Each structure stands twice: as C-alpha cells, then as structure tokens.
Amino acid sequence: MELRQLKYFVRAAELLNFTQAAEDLFITQSTLSHQIKELENSLDTLLFDRIAKRVRLTEAGEVMLQYARKTIHQAEESRQVLLDLNNMKSGKIIIGSTYGLQELLMESIVEYNEKYPDIEIQIIYGSTTDLLQKILDYKIDCMLSFMSELGHNELMINKLFSAHLSLIVHQSHSWAKLKKVALEKVTALPLALPSQSYSIRNLLDKLLDDKGIPLHTKMEINDIHSLLQLANTNKWSTILMHTSLFDFKELKAIPLEGKNTVREATIAISKGIYHKKSLVLFQEILLKKSEVYRNE
Amino acid sequence: MELRQLKYFVRAAELLNFTQAAEDLFITQSTLSHQIKELENSLDTLLFDRIAKRVRLTEAGEVMLQYARKTIHQAEESRQVLLDLNNMKSGKIIIGSTYGLQELLMESIVEYNEKYPDIEIQIIYGSTTDLLQKILDYKIDCMLSFMSELGHNELMINKLFSAHLSLIVHQSHSWAKLKKVALEKVTALPLALPSQSYSIRNLLDKLLDDKGIPLHTKMEINDIHSLLQLANTNKWSTILMHTSLFDFKELKAIPLEGKNTVREATIAISKGIYHKKSLVLFQEILLKKSEVYRNE
DNA sequence: TAAATCAATCGAAAATTTCGATTATAAAAT
DNA sequence: ATTTTATAATCGAAATTTTCGATTGATTTA
The missing domain is CATH 3.40.190.290 (D-Maltodextrin-Binding Protein; domain 2)
Incomplete structure (x- = not known):
C-alpha cells in the first residue's frame, strides 16, 4: 500500500471509470489498472466488482474509499504543518461557498490575496448539502453558507451575520x-x-x-x-x-x-482536521468583512 | 511522499542512527540515506540536522515524526477495517502491560489464542509512563496497568478490578x-x-x-x-x-x-483510533478473566 | 596516532512503474 | 442481427525508481 496507489484508487472510485480516472491522473489506463490490482493484492481484498468491463465498488471498496481519503488527507496535513512551521504563508486553500455569500466571499479573498499573495485559492460553489459532503471528503477546507449552528457535531461553526x-x-x-x-x-x-x-x-x-x-x-x-x-x-x-x-x-x-x-450566515470547518494557518487567516479576514453586514 | 518513506523516516528518527535503522528495516544504509533525502526534497524541508556525520531531528523533523506516525497508523487502520469487514479474526494485536498484571494477562491470552488462533499476539511490558507514550505513538493497541480512570481525556479506560x-x-x-x-x-x-x-x-x-x-x-x-x-x-x-x-x-x-x-487495574485504549475486532475480543476475554480477581 | 563509526556519494543492478498496443467483453447504435 | 463504441485486462518493452555494494571523508573513540 502506497499513497500513490491510494490516490489512484480514490479517483477511480469517484469516477467509476478507469479510463477517465487515468486521464485525470495523467497516467495511462493500463497503469491505473495495474496499480489498483497491486493495491488489491496488498490488501488481499477486491475493491472493485468487475462486471463485464464496467467497474463498481465492492462493499470493502466503499469502506476503503473513506479510509483512503483520510490517509491521504493525513499525509497532506503533515505537509501543511511543516509549511506553517516555516511561517510560509503559502500552500493552497479550497473554499466552499453557497452563492448567497458570493459578495462577502469576493471582498474577502481580494484582501486575502493582497495580504498573502503566495497562497493559492480555489473556490467551489455548491448547495449546502453538496458542501457538507465535500467537507467530509476532505475536498474543501471550509464552507460558507446559511446554516444552523446546531446539529453538526463534527463541525466548528462560526456565525458571520444574520x-x-x-x-x-x-x-x-x-x-x-x-x-x-x-x-x-x-x-x-x-x-x-x-x-x-x-x-x-x-x-x-x-x-x-x-x-x-x-x-x-x-x-x-x-x-x-x-x-x-x-x-x-x-x-x-x-x-x-x-x-x-x-x-x-x-x-x-x-x-x-x-x-x-432570518438565517445565519456561517463559516464551518471540520473539527477533526488541523487548522492550517492559511485557513485561520482567511477566517479572520472573513469575520472582519462580515462586520459591515452585521450592522445593517 | 510515500508511505514507505514515512516508515523509513520514523525508524531513522527513533534510532537517530541511519546505519542501525537501515539494518532494522532490512535495507542498506545507502538506500535509507537516499530515501530520507527524497522525502526531505518532496517536503522542501530538512528533517535531520547533519552535524558531522551524526544526525539529529530538526524542529520540523520532530513535528513530522508525529504526523508520519499518524499517517502510517491511518493506513494500517484501513487494512484492519477490511480484515474486520471480512470477519477474518486475523491480523495482529500488540498489548502493552505492566508486570503487575502479568498473571491475568497470561490467562487471558491463552484463552484468546485458543479461540482465535489466527490472530498474532505481541506483548510489551513496561512502566505505565512508558506505555502511555507507546499508546500515543501507535506502538501498542491497548495497555493494562494500575491507573486512575481520570485525567486521560484521549483514553477510554475500563476498570478490571481493585x-x-x-x-x-x-x-x-x-x-x-x-x-x-x-x-x-x-x-x-x-x-x-x-x-x-x-x-x-x-x-x-x-x-x-x-x-x-x-x-x-x-x-x-x-x-x-x-x-x-x-x-x-x-x-x-x-x-x-x-x-x-x-x-x-x-x-x-x-x-x-x-x-x-487500593489501585484500580485497568485496560486503556486510545479513543481516537478504530477499535478493531481483535482488540474488542481481547478486551471481552480480559474482563471475563478479571472476575476472579474482582471477587477476592 | 590508529581504529572504529557513521552518513554521503557514486555507479550498477534490480525492481517497479509506466507506457503503448492489443485483446476481450458488453453495451449502444444502426 | 450486425456493427460500432466504450471499457478494463493483459502483455512486452521502456522508463523510472529503488536498492545495493563499495568507497569516501569526516569525526569520535581507543
């Protein structure tokens, strides 16, 4: 089991199409096939059902998908901690947001990028439900949306404004x-x-x-x-x-x-993960920018 | 960054001697040197200070050591979950114990091994302090010792007997x-x-x-x-x-x-980790065997 | 001063990963 | 019913990576 294989597996499991996944990973389908098989061998477990040249996840595959994501995330987290340790103010932040908070988000990232030009920013818009799933899959670092502060035990939710x-x-x-x-x-x-x-x-x-x-x-x-x-x-x-x-x-x-x-605009961050500096800095700016809306 | 490299790094960091670590890992010192350097390159950070052919961890190395352990553990956890899913009653369990509970432990593992002969058992004796450190470093799955049930938020502590x-x-x-x-x-x-x-x-x-x-x-x-x-x-x-x-x-x-x-004999398991079947089964037997002592 | 220890380095060997082409199978289109 | 398309597996070769063994150089120990 190697991180490379886990990454290949996750993409293949997400797309359920080896050809596309391989393209996505900039490798050939042959390589992907091979490495998936290698991973399966090392785990002594089939991760995909091969029903006539189509693939779908086995039960074990479904379980493995979550753990693979978690493991990959853990590895990336360690990289991020080292960056933070060097006070690098670099790396990448992926922000999920609902459209309703687009305005605030734009203002915030403009200032954010001015202050920390070396931090790469990616924004993913989606519904609150979409974003909740993405945050669990480690696809986004935080999410901006109108949501209740309750009922999400695994999330740290901060109120921005009403x-x-x-x-x-x-x-x-x-x-x-x-x-x-x-x-x-x-x-x-x-x-x-x-x-x-x-x-x-x-x-x-x-x-x-x-x-x-x-x-x-x-x-x-x-x-x-x-x-x-x-x-x-x-x-x-x-x-x-x-x-x-x-x-x-x-x-x-x-x-x-x-x-x-009345709805609360919030920023939510997974409690379980390491709160990298880039994320904390973003939240700071976001909270400051929210003040304008708070006093309306 | 690959799991292999992380494993090499952890051992090197623990022994602070590349030659010994390489021997321990069944690779040559040359390979270890090379792979550590590769890891450092991929992280863009030096993990070891090389002071005249001796090595010691840099600050970043200290931090990385913890994260590397966590990542490796996470990967191994996924393997264990798959074993459990297949109801394999196999794998390996590493039990830490203080000498004071040796008797109970021996009785328990005899029955455990009779019931589940395919589960490999390793026992590590040590002081409570040693074991606490080892449980944090993912070196043991559980620990038997005389300890208070309080003051260890990250541990699940079950009382065996007084x-x-x-x-x-x-x-x-x-x-x-x-x-x-x-x-x-x-x-x-x-x-x-x-x-x-x-x-x-x-x-x-x-x-x-x-x-x-x-x-x-x-x-x-x-x-x-x-x-x-x-x-x-x-x-x-x-x-x-x-x-x-x-x-x-x-x-x-x-x-x-x-x-x-009066001291409480306890079994402690890290809360954060996945409680694999082999561990749960061991705990069951241990609790049963403890009854004899409880009624004395 | 000599011997032992240890990590880095280098070139070659071994292992692995990757690729490109082909094959086999089933689904979709005609 | 037949052809076309889409897809994953397989195979041999190429590329890359990993590992090894030997050597070097620097330092500590005897």
Whole structure:
C-alpha cells in the first residue's frame, strides 16, 4: 500500500471509470489498472466488482474509499504543518461557498490575496448539502453558507451575520419605502426567483407551503446577479437575503414578516482536521468583512 | 511522499542512527540515506540536522515524526477495517502491560489464542509512563496497568478490578494470620521490593514519604516472580498488589492499612483510533478473566 | 596516532512503474 | 442481427525508481 496507489484508487472510485480516472491522473489506463490490482493484492481484498468491463465498488471498496481519503488527507496535513512551521504563508486553500455569500466571499479573498499573495485559492460553489459532503471528503477546507449552528457535531461553526429574507425592489417601486412586507402580499408581484438549487429558495418554498400560499413562478434563474439586474429594470422583483444586493444602489430590500425569515450566515470547518494557518487567516479576514453586514 | 518513506523516516528518527535503522528495516544504509533525502526534497524541508556525520531531528523533523506516525497508523487502520469487514479474526494485536498484571494477562491470552488462533499476539511490558507514550505513538493497541480512570481525556479506560497494596509473607511467617497491617510496621521486616520502574513501588514510596517513614531497601529486583520466590523461602517478605501471588499457594497477602492503598487495574485504549475486532475480543476475554480477581 | 563509526556519494543492478498496443467483453447504435 | 463504441485486462518493452555494494571523508573513540 502506497499513497500513490491510494490516490489512484480514490479517483477511480469517484469516477467509476478507469479510463477517465487515468486521464485525470495523467497516467495511462493500463497503469491505473495495474496499480489498483497491486493495491488489491496488498490488501488481499477486491475493491472493485468487475462486471463485464464496467467497474463498481465492492462493499470493502466503499469502506476503503473513506479510509483512503483520510490517509491521504493525513499525509497532506503533515505537509501543511511543516509549511506553517516555516511561517510560509503559502500552500493552497479550497473554499466552499453557497452563492448567497458570493459578495462577502469576493471582498474577502481580494484582501486575502493582497495580504498573502503566495497562497493559492480555489473556490467551489455548491448547495449546502453538496458542501457538507465535500467537507467530509476532505475536498474543501471550509464552507460558507446559511446554516444552523446546531446539529453538526463534527463541525466548528462560526456565525458571520444574520440575514433577512427580503423582497428586493427598485427604489422607484411603489413599495420601496415599506419597512416590512407580508409573505402573502409578495406573490402578487411579478417575481423572478432563484432556482431550486439555492437554499434560499428552499426556505422560501417552505415558508409559503407552511402558510398554504400558492406560488406561480414566472421567472427562475440560476444566478443572483441576473436576478438583481432584472429587479434593477423595475419590471420584476425578487426575493433574496437582504445582504445580496450590495452594489446595486438603486435597489431596496424589504424584510419579509414572520418567523424563520432570518438565517445565519456561517463559516464551518471540520473539527477533526488541523487548522492550517492559511485557513485561520482567511477566517479572520472573513469575520472582519462580515462586520459591515452585521450592522445593517 | 510515500508511505514507505514515512516508515523509513520514523525508524531513522527513533534510532537517530541511519546505519542501525537501515539494518532494522532490512535495507542498506545507502538506500535509507537516499530515501530520507527524497522525502526531505518532496517536503522542501530538512528533517535531520547533519552535524558531522551524526544526525539529529530538526524542529520540523520532530513535528513530522508525529504526523508520519499518524499517517502510517491511518493506513494500517484501513487494512484492519477490511480484515474486520471480512470477519477474518486475523491480523495482529500488540498489548502493552505492566508486570503487575502479568498473571491475568497470561490467562487471558491463552484463552484468546485458543479461540482465535489466527490472530498474532505481541506483548510489551513496561512502566505505565512508558506505555502511555507507546499508546500515543501507535506502538501498542491497548495497555493494562494500575491507573486512575481520570485525567486521560484521549483514553477510554475500563476498570478490571481493585487491588490492595499488600505485604506478602510466607504462610509460616508469624504475621501470616493478620487481617491487615500498618505501613509503619512493615519497614521492620527484611523486605525485597520491586525496583523503581514499577508503579507499585512509586506508590509505596509515596505513601511512606507522606507519612515520613524512612525506608532502607535491602533488596530490589526487577522481576515479580523472583520477589515471590524470595518470599517463598520465608527469609524475605515483599510488598505487591494482592493479586500478584496467584500460583504461590504458600504465600499470604496482608492488605496494608491506610488511604490510597487500593489501585484500580485497568485496560486503556486510545479513543481516537478504530477499535478493531481483535482488540474488542481481547478486551471481552480480559474482563471475563478479571472476575476472579474482582471477587477476592 | 590508529581504529572504529557513521552518513554521503557514486555507479550498477534490480525492481517497479509506466507506457503503448492489443485483446476481450458488453453495451449502444444502426 | 450486425456493427460500432466504450471499457478494463493483459502483455512486452521502456522508463523510472529503488536498492545495493563499495568507497569516501569526516569525526569520535581507543
């Protein structure tokens, strides 16, 4: 068993396609096949079922996948600790985030990169569920999302700010001066909404469902900026967290009434892993940048 | 970085002598030198200081040693999980124990080996302190010793039985019928005592010190059986846990009076690691065998 | 001063990893 | 029903890595 073989195995197990995995790893399929077999021999256990030139994981393979990831992560962690020890302020940080926190994230990484130009940054957007899985698989170092601080024992969750689910309208809209608005009312407006993959949309759907309010979506978009641009035309309105309209000066956010219309923006980091300096430094900047939102 | 290199490094770091380490690893010194250098290159960090053909760990090396052990352990853990998954009842178990629990341990491993003949057993005797270090370094799977159940957050500690610190005399000794004896009295007898490396001796020294009783040791031996054999001649007495004289039918254990003369025999297992079946099975047998002692 | 110890180095041998081409099998497309 | 496509295994050769044995040079010990 060697780390190289574990890395090969993980990729093969993830793609369940040796040819693609080999390409991904910059080796030939032949080599991958060979090394997987070698790993299986050393473990005395088949990791893949070979059903007629297709592969799928055996039960042992499923288990091994997790342990292989853990072992590889452990090895990489030691490399990172040495970097930190040398106070290198280098290496790589992989940040997972939901779209809803894109604005804050962008501001933060700009400052982060200015301060620590040698740290490589990778950002992966995804739903909260996606990100939770990725954090368990050691694919991301931390995740920014709107989530409860409870119910995740293996995560260290820090609150960034609270955000109101809000109706977003143009300043010349007749409702623009309202201090709050009832959920029942907004469905009457022409609404452009984020698509189902956004947690904010799930929240909205749930709130409407609880009150039995029907919703006829006329416009559904997979991009926050597009929604804001539409709202900026004053022909549509949208529903987002109030913190999302940052640089659209002509838009107004009107908080929705009712319980459960407030969500906590958080950063979550796995408790079990070593908290590398690059990660701690990022969190510091993120918390500082969040202050602006906290006082709104 | 490969597991092979990490294994080489750990041994080299432990022995701080490349020649010996190489011998230990069944490779040549040349190979070891080369592979260590390769590892250092891949980490971009020197792990050893080379002061004129001698080696010692750099700060980074010290840190790396821990992480290397952890990584290797993680890899081995995955192998063990697969064995367990196949219900193999095989593999290897390394048991650390203090001498004071040798008797119980022997009885247990006899039954253990009868039931699971395919599991390889290795036993390492050492002081409680030694064993604690070894358990942290992943060198033993569990440890049997007399220790407090508290103050070790990272360990899962199970109580086996309580043992009294006792004066051990021959049945024909004039004190043989006593139900208990005061600490002050025993120093008058010709005593053969376990050496300082035994926790029981530390306990005794501490109790005497607390009461300001001076002790003039006439005989100090590094082996429990030898002490018992001496006591069996009726020319000497000794002080041990009452459970230690098991198959010496002509010896009597007389409990010492006072507080803190009772110690808990325990089995401790690291919380962080995977509890492999071989280990769980061993613990079961051990607990069963302990019953005899519990009712004394 | 001589002998012993020890890590680095070097070139060659051995082992392993990787590659490219081919084969075999099943699924998909025609 | 037949052909095409996709895929993993296999095989021999090439490339690379690992290991070895011998030597060197520097230091400590006798």
